[in-house]
Amino acid sequence: MSDSANTFNAHLLSILEIMAREGVKNAARGLSGMTGEQVAVEEPEAALVSFSELPNLVGGPEQEVVGIYLLIEGEMSGQIMLILPIDQALELTDLVLDRPIGTAKALSSMERSALAEVGNLTCSFFLNSISALTGLSARPSPPAVMIDMAGAILDIVVITAGGVGDHIIVLRASFTKGDREVQSQFWVIPESSVLTAIARRGWAPDGKTK
């Protein structure tokens, strides 16, 4: 990659991190309200990741995970994927359904609906915040809940990115609950056309264009 491309990417990644900061905090607030537990979130991190490295961000391609997947429609189009280890997904459904932890043993349709609601809520909170900040429209699609090997679930992200280039920009944040890291990752994958527009516009953190 050329130096100018690297400079461009570094600039873009830092803009994205600033843009997403309030959004992920807002998503964590939504999740706290829904689960009745104090859920916090780490500072989001944007990175340029090669397709083959993607599964390593979630413990390897054979790791059994739950993916809650939504498309972002509107001016800020892209993809959102919430990725959780299976035991944490089950615990999350118990919190949402207000049952004792350990009740959920498998993901039946009720647990899946609960996780879909988690996806709806966190994404709406995130996107509302991003829209307010940037003025770009963004609506989440209905969510899909999947349980499988990480590699299989992440194929979907790569396919939707269209197999264009070898790398995609992934914005990641991890949720934490009390002292415990929930190991739930919130991924945002903006469409490349959106990235170009953001970079061109010279979007500044105060929401005004430069």
Place this chain on the structure above:
Amino acid sequence: MEKPNDDSTIAVGLGEIRICSDPSKVLVAYGLGSCIGLGAYDSYRRIAGLLHAVLPISNGSEGSTLGRYVNTGIPALIAQMEDAGASRNHTTFRMVGGANIITSPGFEELLNIGDRNINIARKVLAELDVEILAEDVGGNAGRTVHLYIRDGKMTVRTLGQGEKEL
């Protein structure tokens, strides 16, 4: 079932083609969802090749991205096998993957990607006059495939269903 150790495995990532003739090695494609894993094995010279293709059709793919698409990846796999000394007469092909992981409404573009990958693979292989010896394709679950160079054994692992030989 025997587990290959980490030193012996050669991971074949998204969009990659790997050819190997070292009998101590195992080619592995982990967590294939809608992707296709096509294994080629020359039992006479003990040369193995594994393709991990992501999308059905490329429009003018070149060089290192050939393996990303089913329609360009299959001829590239065959060519690389032959470059490594494999003969078509002794080479068998087995196909794994092409699952439809996402089954919710609202994702029409993605719903049939696994099926499209399988269909294109069958079409391209038929055009090249290549028979598929065995396959484990379709369904809704991800798969990990191992191809042992020593004897050409190919295994498929699915979550909750264990590992089986193909």
